[in-house]
Amino acid sequence: MNESTGEVAPEVQSILETAADRPGGDERVSVTPRSLSAAFAAAERDGRVPVIAEVKPTSPTTDGETDADPVALAKSMIDGGAAALSVLTEPEHFGGSIENLQRVREAVDVPVLRKDFVLREAQLDTVESDVILLIARFLGDDLEPMLEAARDRGFQVLVEVHTKPELDAAIDAGADIIGINNRDLAKLAVDLATVERLAPNVPDDVTLIAESGVSTVDDVRRMREAGANGLLIGSAIMDGDPQTNTQRLTGAE
Ligand SMILES: O=C(O)c1ccccc1NCC(=O)[C@H](O)[C@H](O)COP(=O)(O)O
Numbered sequence: 001m002n003e004s005t006g007e008v009a010p011e012v013q014s015i016l017e018t019a020a021d022r023p024g025g026d027e028r029v030s031v032t033p034r035s036l037s038a039a040f041a042a043a044e045r046d047g048r049v050p051v052i053a054e055v056k057p058t059s060p061t062t063d064g065e066t067d068a069d070p071v072a073l074a075k076s077m078i079d080g081g082a083a084a085l086s087v088l089t090e091p092e093h094f095g096g097s098i099e100n101l102q103r104v105r106e107a108v109d110v111p112v113l114r115k116d117f118v119l120r121e122a123q124l125d126t127v128e129s130d131v132i133l134l135i136a137r138f139l140g141d142d143l144e145p146m147l148e149a150a151r152d153r154g155f156q157v158l159v160e161v162h163t164k165p166e167l168d169a170a171i172d173a174g175a176d177i178i179g180i181n182n183r184d185l186a187k188l189a190v191d192l193a194t195v196e197r198l199a200p201n202v203p204d205d206v207t208l209i210a211e212s213g214v215s216t217v218d219d220v221r222r223m224r225e226a227g228a229n230g231l232l233i234g235s236a237i238m239d240g241d242p243q244t245n246t247q248r249l250t251g252a253e
Contacts, residue, residue: 009188011060011093015117016138018092024122031154033130034111036084036177037207040230043083048250049220052113052209053082053242054234055104057095061188062235070100071107073242078108080246086113086232089127098127105129113158113232121149131156131177136166137185144173158209167198176206179232183212192222199227220252 008016040050055073058065066073074085087104088096096115105112105128114129119138124146132155136143143159150157159175161167162184170178180202182194190213202208210228214220215236223231237245 008185009060011188012185015060015090015093016119019090019117019119019123022123022126024120025125025127027125029125029128029153031128031130033154033156034109036111036131036156036230039083039111040207043081043250046081047253048081048083049224049252050083050230051081051246051250052084052086052230052232053077053080053237053246054086054088054115054232055096055100056086056088056115056234056238059094059235062238065095066238071103073238074104074108076241076243077237077246078110080237080243081250082110082246083230083250084111084113084131086115086234087129089114089116101127101129111156118146121146124150124153124155129155131158133158133160133179135160136170137162143169147173147175160211161198162194164198164201167201171203171206177209178202178206179209179211180228181211182214192219195223195228196226202227214249217248217252220249224253 043050055070087101088094089098089101090096111130113131115133132150147157158177158179159170160179160181161170162181180195180198182192183190195210207229209230209232210223211232214231214233
């Protein structure tokens with residue numbers, strides 16, 4: 001783990017410890033990705049808010065765990081208008097799996113984000129996805145080499161930030177898709193003002209994604225007004241009927 005991690009909630013400390021122990025893939029992956037920007041543009045043309053809907057069986061801040069079939073969940077999110085999907089592959093704290101990602105990506109034709117805590121280059125080779133998440137806080141000085149290593153394999157890279165220094169680091173590293181996480185991993189508290197505060201510092205040619213804590217149509221509008229090109233939404237879609245929930249949120253404008 002990188003020195004720059006700083007203080008994090010005990011749940012996140014546990015996530016990082018298990019992530020550090022997880023092996024990488026045996027062979028270098030080579031991805032031909034489905035374009036996230038094309039998927040967002042298609043959604044905009046249809047009048048849908050570009051939403052990356054997340055298959056998230058559980059999390060440290062969720063009660064219980066769903067045993068619903070991830071492929072059925074994914075298809076209902078797409079029927080609800082999701083432009084892209086995110087699939088948790090972290091097993092211990094989020095109930096995710098590599099198999100879930102593989103099955104979902106095979107079953108749909110939209111871009112699929114691998115949502116995990118990737119800390120080392122070899123972990124990029126665990127499985128193919130169209131987009132991969134790198135979290136600036138956990139990578140520190142390794143962010144730029146990891147971004148390059150991911151792009152060399154064909155991945156589109158979503159770099160997640162929560163603070164202005166992390167945003168500056170992401171921009172310096174050359175990130176062209178940046179997710180501002182409204183969830184503070186030090187306390188697990190969510191504050192939508194995070195996106196509002198940081199978004200004005202994001203260059204116009206960067207695709208900006210508002211992550212976490214978006215529950216209502218008003219939240220969607222608030223994040224869009226702050227400048228988000230797309231939104232990553234998990235709990236509010238998973239809680240109840242995923243198709244109806246996705247339809248409500250993608251139809252917010
Ligand atoms: O969701 C959590 O409880 C969580 C706890 C600790 C670290 C990360 C966590 N979430 C990861 C995510 O990035 C979210 O799943 C994603 O942004 C969607 O958030 P939400 O719409 O609030 O479910």
